[in-house]
Amino acid sequence: MLIAHKIALDPNNEQETYFARAAGTARFAYNWALAEWRRQYEACKADLALPKPSQMALRRQLNSIKAEQFPWMLEVTKCAAQMAIIQLGSAFKNFFAGRAQHPKFRKKGLHDRFSLTNDQFSVDGSRIRIPNLGWVRMREALRFTGKIMSATVSRVADRWFVSITVDTLDAHLPKAENQGAVGADLGVSALATLSTGEIVTGPKAHKALLSRLQRLSRSLSRKVKGSENRKKAKARLARLHARIGNIRTDALHQLTTGLTRRFHTIGIEDLNVRGMMANRHLSRSVADMGFFEFRRQLEYKAAQRGGVVVVADRWFPSSKTCSCCGHKLETLPLSVREWTCPACGSIHDRDVNAAINLKNLAVSSTASACGEDGSGLGRKLKTKPASVKQESSTKLPMGSFG
Numbered sequence: 164m165l166i167a168h169k170i171a172l173d174p175n176n177e178q179e180t181y182f183a184r185a186a187g188t189a190r191f192a193y194n195w196a197l198a199e200w201r202r203q204y205e206a207c208k209a210d211l212a213l214p215k216p217s218q219m220a221l222r223r224q225l226n227s228i229k230a231e232q233f234p235w236m237l238e239v240t241k242c243a244a245q246m247a248i249i250q251l252g253s254a255f256k257n258f259f260a261g262r263a264q265h266p267k268f269r270k271k272g273l274h275d276r277f278s279l280t281n282d283q284f285s286v287d288g289s290r291i292r293i294p295n296l297g298w299v300r301m302r303e304a305l306r307f308t309g310k311i312m313s314a315t316v317s318r319v320a321d322r323w324f325v326s327i328t329v330d331t332l333d334a335h336l337p338k339a340e341n342q343g344a345v346g347a348d349l350g351v352s353a354l355a356t357l358s359t360g361e362i363v364t365g366p367k368a369h370k371a372l373l374s375r376l377q378r379l380s381r382s383l384s385r386k387v388k389g390s391e392n393r394k395k396a397k398a399r400l401a402r403l404h405a406r407i408g409n410i411r412t413d414a415l416h417q418l419t420t421g422l423t424r425r426f427h428t429i430g431i432e433d434l435n436v437r438g439m440m441a442n443r444h445l446s447r448s449v450a451d452m453g454f455f456e457f458r459r460q461l462e463y464k465a466a467q468r469g470g471v472v473v474v475a476d477r478w479f480p481s482s483k484t485c486s487c488c489g490h491k492l493e494t495l496p497l498s499v500r501e502w503t504c505p506a507c508g509s510i511h512d513r514d515v516n517a518a519i520n521l522k523n524l525a526v527s528s529t530a531s532a533c534g535e536d537g538s539g540l541g542r543k544l545k546t547k548p549a550s551v552k553q554e555s556s557t558k559l560p561m562g563s564f565g
């Protein structure tokens with residue numbers, strides 16, 4: 164399984180300058196290739212004899228002109244440009260498969276990163292060696308053992324990180340302590356409600372820091388464009404965004420690690436996030452808590468311990484069904500937090516009841532689908548690793564933040 168570990172770096176001034184330059188080269192190559200891809204695509208639509216654009220052809224094309232047209236590219240590792248174009252190829256592949264939007268141009272300050280193939284760097288304890296640059300200190304040692312696949316150096320606010328992707332081969336974590344099942348209902352008011360009745364409140368990162376965020380944004384908008392003060396305000400805002408992101412990421416990791424460590428079988432809902440995003444009141448909470456990220460983490464962490472995640476389909480009436488007698492309500496408005504079953508008289512907390520239904524579904528579907536291919540784990544093991552790698556390089560700060 165591919166796992167990425169993102170670790171904060173401690174570069175000196177010279178190394179920081181190199182990172183910025185390599186990230187600039189990667190961005191330039193990506194944007195050059197994207198523009199060229201579009202141009203060649205239009206050209207081959209008009210003339211079918213022309214070849215369709217591909218990342219491999221574009222890499223060759225750039226290699227043949229870079230010494231003459233972009234000699235500054237030679238000052239940094241050749242991986243910066245090459246890997247950026249390979250990533251553009253993957254972005255197009257995801258786009259054609261309907262998994263992602265059309266690739267966009269990378270922006271300075273927003274997509275500052277470059278990647279290295281495993282023959283272009285080495286890791287020794289808490290330092291990493293990068294070509295033309297030497298050893299760079301890392302805030303902690305790599306946590307996973309296995310074959311090192313690649314690394315991506317990126318900037319978040321004013322700090323640099325390296326995300327190292329490792330193929331952990333067959334290294335497994337201990338099995339879940341409690342071999343039982345749990346249902347987890349991700350909520351709006353709480354981060355999650357478990358079928359055991361536990362409520363995980365979560366940090367409410369945005370709410371606590373929202374006023375500061377608003378103040379900083381307002382102050383930024385008043386600063387004169389191009390001024391030194393505007394630059395400073397922008398950096399402050401970026402740091403605050405990074406901090407909020409860290410708080411949120413940390414809470415989610417704690418929740419998913421806790422669940423997979425304790426329970427073997429975990430039932431969750433496949434939330435219709437698109438539909439929920441349309442609801443303005445819910446959208447902030449949804450964005451705040453990251454349902455997709457929750458599911459992604461649960462799946463890979465459960466797989467590491469041999470556990471199973473069962474995802475209810477989005478029409479599964481987890482909230483409207485009585486978990487005692489199975490009676491199904493016609494409707495249950497979101498504002499109703501507690502209700503009494505008209506059939507058996509049980510009094511339900513909306514979220515706990517939903518979590519119990521998810522647990523029951525998880526138990527029954529793992530029991531009936533035992534040995535079948537479609538029963539969650541087998542399928543997920545096959546499809547997950549790639550996305551673990553992809554997303555974690557940008558969104559998964561698992562390392563320390565000092």
Ligand SMILES: [Zn+2]
Pocket residue numbers: 485486487488489490504505506507508509
């Ligand atoms: Zn009932």
